Amino acid sequence: MTQGKRSDSHAIVIGGSLAGLMIARVLSDHFARVTLIERDRLNDAPEARKGQPQARHLHGLLASGLEIMSQYFPALKEGLSAHGALFNDMGTSIRWYAYGGYRIQYQSGLIGAMMSRPLLEWQIRQRVLALANVVTRDECSVVRLLTAGEPAQVTGVEIDNRSQAGTREMLHADLVVDASGRGSASPKWLAEMGYAAPEETEIKIGVGYATRLYRRRPGDLVGAELLIISPQPPHDKRTGYMFPLEQDRWIVGLGCWSGDYPPTDEAGYLEFARSLAAPDIYNLISRLEPISDILPYRFPSSLRRHYEKLTHFPAGYLVAGDAICSFNPVYGQGMTSATKQAAALDAVLAAKPEPADLARHFFKEAAKVVDIPWQLAVGEDFRYPETTGPKAPGTDLINRYVSRLHQATHSDPVVYGAFLQVMNLMKPPASLFHPKIVWRVLRSKRHAQPQAFQPMPA
Numbered sequence: 001m002t003q004g005k006r007s008d009s010h011a012i013v014i015g016g017s018l019a020g021l022m023i024a025r026v027l028s029d030h031f032a033r034v035t036l037i038e039r040d041r042l043n044d045a046p047e048a049r050k051g052q053p054q055a056r057h058l059h060g061l062l063a064s065g066l067e068i069m070s071q072y073f074p075a076l077k078e079g080l081s082a083h084g085a086l087f088n089d090m091g092t093s094i095r096w097y098a099y100g101g102y103r104i105q106y107q108s109g110l111i112g113a114m115m116s117r118p119l120l121e122w123q124i125r126q127r128v129l130a131l132a133n134v135v136t137r138d139e140c141s142v143v144r145l146l147t148a149g150e151p152a153q154v155t156g157v158e159i160d161n162r163s164q165a166g167t168r169e170m171l172h173a174d175l176v177v178d179a180s181g182r183g184s185a186s187p188k189w190l191a192e193m194g195y196a197a198p199e200e201t202e203i204k205i206g207v208g209y210a211t212r213l214y215r216r217r218p219g220d221l222v223g224a225e226l227l228i229i230s231p232q233p234p235h236d237k238r239t240g241y242m243f244p245l246e247q248d249r250w251i252v253g254l255g256c257w258s259g260d261y262p263p264t265d266e267a268g269y270l271e272f273a274r275s276l277a278a279p280d281i282y283n284l285i286s287r288l289e290p291i292s293d294i295l296p297y298r299f300p301s302s303l304r305r306h307y308e309k310l311t312h313f314p315a316g317y318l319v320a321g322d323a324i325c326s327f328n329p330v331y332g333q334g335m336t337s338a339t340k341q342a343a344a345l346d347a348v349l350a351a352k353p354e355p356a357d358l359a360r361h362f363f364k365e366a367a368k369v370v371d372i373p374w375q376l377a378v379g380e381d382f383r384y385p386e387t388t389g390p391k392a393p394g395t396d397l398i399n400r401y402v403s404r405l406h407q408a409t410h411s412d413p414v415v416y417g418a419f420l421q422v423m424n425l426m427k428p429p430a431s432l433f434h435p436k437i438v439w440r441v442l443r444s445k446r447h448a449q450p451q452a453f454q455p456m457p458a
């Protein structure tokens, strides 16, 4: 299968969300045929589906994610832009209150994209489905793996065709990739095949979101394109995001750590916004027109499955995306992690490993992709004493330094630039400990903070 593109080689991807789409794109270069199987119906429109309830909530795309997606789909930015996505310099466009002050605004050269998650996914899906060798089977649920041999290897999947009740079908393939999300059945399927399930690391964080859309008018916000209000742990557990979306909408996500969940009633929602560390979001939404209900989402824990530690794994099978690792969504890393995993798979397949070695090589590379966002997210989450789970030695010490670094971003563009590069997964966290940055952090003082932006008069 990996010895060049055999004319009858076939790969199957389970799950047609972001990870599945990026994996299908990559596999289309290495296999003659790719079949993408999705349980939901996939309409040719930007819409959230039952199988991905998170798609109704705010999704930020990190700069590195956008960059890699654009390498696989060269005109992606233009397509998104044509449907109302906004692209802006992250340093100038974000009005970001964190650790007791506003981060300085400056030209960073890092381009961020703002659009709804359904728009991004629809644009990518259109491009994947336009590939001549990719077909989709939507409204089909994978119910089990097909296996053969001793030790057992994966030879395909059995699907339940939901559009024709009771119709089962067997599909055979050289490679099956499970991108079915956090609820992935892989641990169970592996156990049924006689393999060990992966060890799991779970960090309980008690994160919750409440999301609402508002009508957006020119001049709602002066001097920035979006707002972020981050808390100062450990006492402040509340956060807020307000991003512009296509079709003249704002998406507002109020969130929390440690179970301090935002309410979903009108008055409670506004009161929660008012209680944030800075007044900007409250100032705006208290006078804007809501155009949706308030939708809750609870995310009790970050979860990592250590496939890279397994010594035995069936040939013909891989797992990717949230099925490997689902992060605290507050840091906006999931789609970028999935995209980087797809790029890692591309590189692994290009090296043409023996089929029996593919999983070992891929999981090793995928673990490298996941390590950094996991370390960043989990490190921050441990600022709250209510967070539980395995805590790396030195976390508190690092967090004390990073607190000072956050404060230095109020006044120092070089430190803020270094932070943005790491946060966007462009540079490793170690770059924040470069002597030049440490020196600037240690000498920085808290500066007087500017006033909150006021909305324009109606």
Ligand SMILES: Cc1cc2nc3c(=O)[nH]c(=O)nc-3n(C[C@H](O)[C@H](O)[C@H](O)COP(=O)(O)OP(=O)(O)OC[C@H]3O[C@@H](n4cnc5c(N)ncnc54)[C@H](O)[C@@H]3O)c2cc1C
Pocket: 014, 015, 016, 017, 018, 019, 020, 037, 038, 039, 040, 050, 051, 052, 054, 055, 057, 058, 059, 060, 061, 062, 140, 141, 142, 143, 179, 180, 181, 182, 209, 297, 299, 320, 321, 322, 323, 329, 330, 331, 332, 333, 334, 335, 336, 338
């Ligand atoms: C509230 C919230 C906010 C988030 N915000 C951000 C953000 O700001 N930025 C960011 O980058 N990431 C964010 N994420 C993470 C992001 O949504 C995921 O990382 C991203 O969707 C990739 O996930 P995935 O494709 O692996 O899985 P999922 O998106 O969960 O998709 C799995 C797919 O598999 C399908 N499926 C499941 N089982 C089967 C089966 N048996 N047969 C066929 N199909 C099946 C499902 O229908 C679904 O379409 C957020 C997550 C949450 C929960």
